[in-house]
Every structure is written in structure tokens, then in C-alpha cells.
Amino acid sequence: MENTVENVYICHTVYHLLVTLCKLDLSQKNKLILFDKILQRDELTQKIQQIGFEVHGYSESDLCFCDFKNSKAIKLFLFNDWTNVGAFFRKNKIEYHLIEDGYNYFSMNVYKKKTKFLIRAYYKLFKKDERPLGYSRFCKSIEVNSLAVIPRDSRWKKFVSVSRTELFEKIPSKNRQLIFTLFHVEKFHIKSQSVLVLTQPLAADRWYKTVTENFQTLNEQFDYYQKIIEKYRTLGYTVYLKVHPRDKVDYSSLDVILLPQNIPMELLDMVCDQKFSIGITHSSTALDFLNCVEERITLFDLKGMK
DSSP states (O other): OOOOEEEEEEESSSHHHHHHHHHOOOTTTEEEEEESSSSTTTHHHHHHHHHHHEEEOOHHHHHHHHTTOOOOEEEESSSSSSSHHHHHHHHOOOEEEOOOSSSSSSSSOOOOHHHHHHHHHHHHHOGGGGOTTTTTEEEEEESSOGGGOOSSSSTGEEEEEHHHHHHHHHHHHHHHHHHHHHHTTTOBBSSSSSSEEEEOTTTTTOOOOSSSHHHHHOHHOOOOHHHHHHHHTTOOEEEEEEOOOOOOOOOTTEEEEEEETTHHHHHHHBBBSSSEEEESSSSOOOGGOOOSEEEEEESSSSOOOO
16 A cells, blocks of 8 residues: 655754755655755755755744644654744644754753753643653654663653664665755865864854853854864864854854855765864764764763753
8 A cells, every 4th residue: 555644854954954865765755844044945945846855944933834734644753842833733732753953962951950840840730741852742752863861751662763873874875866966065175183163053042151151142152163263273283164054153254164054064074085183062962973083072061961
């Protein structure tokens, strides 16, 4: 019997799109939803449609997603269910499946202990089925990179392990061709004695600057990365800067080699001709899974937050 279930993948970033394209079973019916935070979304949408996929666009500010309904003929996949679309699904009792955003995201203590307690108590008392991060009964499964780092809480039976490393290493040939065509990825040369710095939208996401302070402005963020770059340039390294797709800071005044912002680092990892001497990040878990770096330095360990 022909499989009539339509898989709908909801993407908020180019990384989500990359993971989706790696996972797609091209023999099935698939639909892609691209939100407007994705760099060059309209251009990507046009290219994907030309390839033959159904693609629809939404805005991050949208509150109503009436095109989505609970149906056995549709399987919905989300990367972030704390978004407006995730809240809409839970409020309207629409079942969905969660895919981990990044690597080992669910192992990180993004909130301090007191804050986590208050959030948990609020949802338990007032909005039991509307709690995000996979807690709601309308979230049917949670795909994660590894079960080894997952907390054994009320979501435990929902977790399914799918190695992100294996996903990228075993991309089906047709999917790989599709990805490289879409992103125009080309091989590039890495200079000897080089450093790769991965930026993050630290100010926009209010990431920790210290244990007690958060980043507030783009200037603070610029200064943070400038100090890192100057330190390693003084030591004689060539510095490559991979700007996060959601990072709004202009780094063009810095003496670095800028890598393409709209191409996920995981793709560039596949086409490097040699390894960077050092890879540096504020707190991105992506660095742990890159093959193109010899030494890894994480400056702020979110997994260690209490």
C-alpha cells in the first residue's frame, strides 16, 4: 500500500534545513516550512521549489498557523517547540515530533536552578499540556544526538537516539547532491597554524557573559570576539571567523578570514582540505562534533551551570 503520510519539517534556521535535507526520505511525500529568520530564505525557497519540493514560508511573529491540523495523514517535525508555532500546536492539541536543535541540547542547563523550579511549577499548576521542550503530551517523540547525556525525567520514554555525526557521515547520495547544489558548497584551503572561531548571537539570545551577567548589546558581543581574535593573531595564528547565521554583528573591520555565513559549518567541515589548529566557541556544542579542528576550546560551559 502506498504511504500517503506527508512529512512536514518546520525550519527556523539553515541548520534545521540542513538536518532536514539529510533526513528526508525522497520516496515519501515531504513539505518544508521555512521561517523568515533563515538567511536568504526567498532565494532558498525558490531553489528548493525548482528541485521539486513543496515549500511554504512563515514569519516568526505569526501567531496563527491554521493551515496545520491534527491528522493521521500528516507528521509534523519541529526543532524548537518553545516558538509561536510550537505554542500553537499545543494550544490546539496538535501532535508533533521534536528534533534536537544542535548537539546534546537537552543536556544543557540553560536556566539556573531557581528559575527552572519556577518555570516547572508554573506549567504544572496552570498550563500542564502547554509546557515546551517536549514535556507536553502532544509532543510524541524527541530525537536526540545521544541518550547518554539526557536527564531521566518525565520525557524519558519519548527520547530516541539518532547520532548527528552518523547522520552527516551517511547522507544518501541523492540527498548529498541536493544539499551541495542548494548551498553551492566548494572546497577551500585552510592555512597552516590557523584558528577557527565560531560566533553565536550572544546578545540576541542573552547568553551568559559571566555566571552572574548576560550579554546585552551587539557592541559587547563585538568586543568579546575582537579580544579572542586579537589574542590569537598576536600569537601568530591566521584567524577564520564563522559567523552564526543569526548573528547580526558586522565583523568586516576585523583582520580575519570570514567564512560564508549562510552555509552551516557542518557542510564546510566536509570540504576542508586540512584541519584548523584550534577551534574556539563561547558555548556552541557544534564544535565538539567538527572533524576539521585539532584542539577544541569552549569558553563557557553551559552543561556545568547550576
